[in-house]
Amino acid sequence: MxxxxxxxxxxxxxxxxxxxxxxxxxxxxxxxxxxxxxxxxxxxxxxxxxxxxxxxxxxxxxxxxxxxxxxxxxxxxxxxxxxxxxxxxxxxxxxxxxxxxxxxxxxxxxxxxxxxxxxxxxxxxxxxxxxxxxxxxxxxxxxxxxxxxxxxxxxxxxxxxxxxxxxxxLDQKQLQSGFAEMLKYALIMDVPLWKMMNMRYFDAMKPDLNQMIIRAVSDKISIVEKDKRESGLRKVLNFGHTVGHALETLFLKADAPVTHGEAVAAGMICATRISSQWPGFDCHSPELIYEMVDRNFPRLVFSVEDIPEIMRLMQHDKKVKAGEIHFTLLSKLGSAVPDIVVSEEKVEESLRFYLRNQ
Ligand SMILES: NC(=O)c1ccc[n+]([C@@H]2O[C@H](COP(=O)([O-])OP(=O)(O)OC[C@H]3O[C@@H](n4cnc5c(N)ncnc54)[C@H](O)[C@@H]3O)[C@@H](O)[C@H]2O)c1
Ligand SMILES: [Zn+2]
CATH class of the missing domain: 3.40.50.1970 (Rossmann fold)
Incomplete structure (x- = not known):
């Protein structure tokens, strides 16, 4: 410890x-x-x-x-x-x-x-x-x-x-919110951190939390020192955030705010789903990622009818350039590629997947 x-x-x-x-x-x-x-x-x-x-x-x-x-x-x-x-x-x-x-x-x-x-x-x-x-x-x-x-x-x-x-x-909800970002580091760049999490509930990870914080901090530092102004590499930190931010705003507008982490957790399921259908993806078990997210975060409650509004909100995001939606996708567990253009259809499909596979 x-x-x-x-x-x-x-x-x-x-x-x-x-x-x-x-x-x-x-x-x-x-x-x-x-x-x-x-x-x-x-x-x-x-x-x-x-x-x-x-x-x-x-x-x-x-x-x-x-x-x-x-x-x-x-x-x-x-x-x-x-x-x-x-x-x-x-x-x-x-x-x-x-x-x-x-x-x-x-x-x-x-x-x-x-x-x-x-x-x-x-x-x-x-x-x-x-x-x-x-x-x-x-x-x-x-x-x-x-x-x-x-x-x-x-x-x-x-x-x-x-x-x-x-x-x-700090209350449990806020702790979980921070945990979503730690899970993000594990997925995009840190297999040892993923192994430390060991498919556990967040509560069961608490004895290892200090160690996990140090790993997460050094992960973020290692990205920022190479690309502080987000001209390329730093964008990998946006994994889960393209859909996540839109969901965060959707719920805020409905006067039922969710934490940033809850929204990013949902966004990571969608981004993993999109990754799994991308030719650059070389991971045989996206299900493990869905399972790990689900173990720690309740599914957000929205419906297929909300998808057009979510897509509209996404258009305001900084990650949309010239009408094209840019995603950070996983190439495998522990490795991510920023700035991949993803069609609206694929994003909508990932949202339907999120709603269907609960
Ligand atoms: N600059 C960046 O790179 C960056 C990255 C990620 C997020 N952010 C920003 O961070 C913000 C979210 O941060 P947050 O989740 O820490 O929210 P927050 O600062 O609102 O804190 C959450 C709540 O916890 C309370 N609180 C803080 N410390 C506490 C403690 N020790 N015990 C009990 N209560 C405590 C706060 O008063 C607040 O009510 C957003 O505005 C987001 O845009 C910035
Ligand atoms: Zn975030």
């Missing part, structure tokens, strides 16, 4: 990962005139005092507050954050600590990178999704109008500190 944190570098950005990471990170916070911490109300309740307990020497010049949830990842919240930084007289030599889930690291990174033309920030993710995905890779931003991540900037954090101690207060 993993007991010590490990240090992984993404270019020159240290990523300290594992139990005890927080305590080992003390030096990352030194040398700043003022240190601020950004939290939402849940993080303030569940994580802030733990953070202060572990690092009692850090004196905050101010606690910056924003409202939790995707619906608040917007320009209004960004403006409220800039107001608070202005109020506390933050300067370019100040530091912002983004303590929270992916919403916090996205909006916190964006507001820090633009405040007075850029102040330093450090990400301390407190959700599993944040730890294995959102806090890593320098993408920051906010949603604008109805479009996700429409406005943003690539900006490097000074450090990323990933300590599983925060996960104890």
């Amino acid at each position: 993993q007991k010590e944190p490990v240090l992984l570098d993404l270019k020159s950005v240290p990523h300290i990962v594992g139990p005890g990471a927080l305590e080992q990170a003390a030096t990352c916070f030194s040398g700043y005139a003022k240190v601020f911490v950004l939290v939402d109300e849940n993080v303030e309740k569940f994580c802030l005092s733990l953070f202060q307990e572990k690092l009692p020497d850090i004196r905050f010049a101010g606690i910056i507050r924003t409202k939790s949830g995707e619906l608040n990842k917007n320009i209004h919240s960004a403006s409220v954050i800039w107001e608070q930084l202005t109020h506390f007289k933050a300067e370019r030599d100040s530091l912002l600590i983004n303590l929270g889930g992916g919403v916090i690291s996205d909006i916190g990174g964006f507001t820090a990178a633009t405040f007075k033309r850029g102040m330093d920030f450090i990400n301390i993710p407190t959700t599993l999704l944040g730890q294995v995905d959102a806090a890593i890779g320098s993408k920051t931003g906010i949603d604008f109008k109805e479009f996700k991540n429409q406005v943003g900037i690539f900006a490097d954090p000074k450090a990323v500190i990933i300590d599983p101690v925060f996960l104890d207060t």
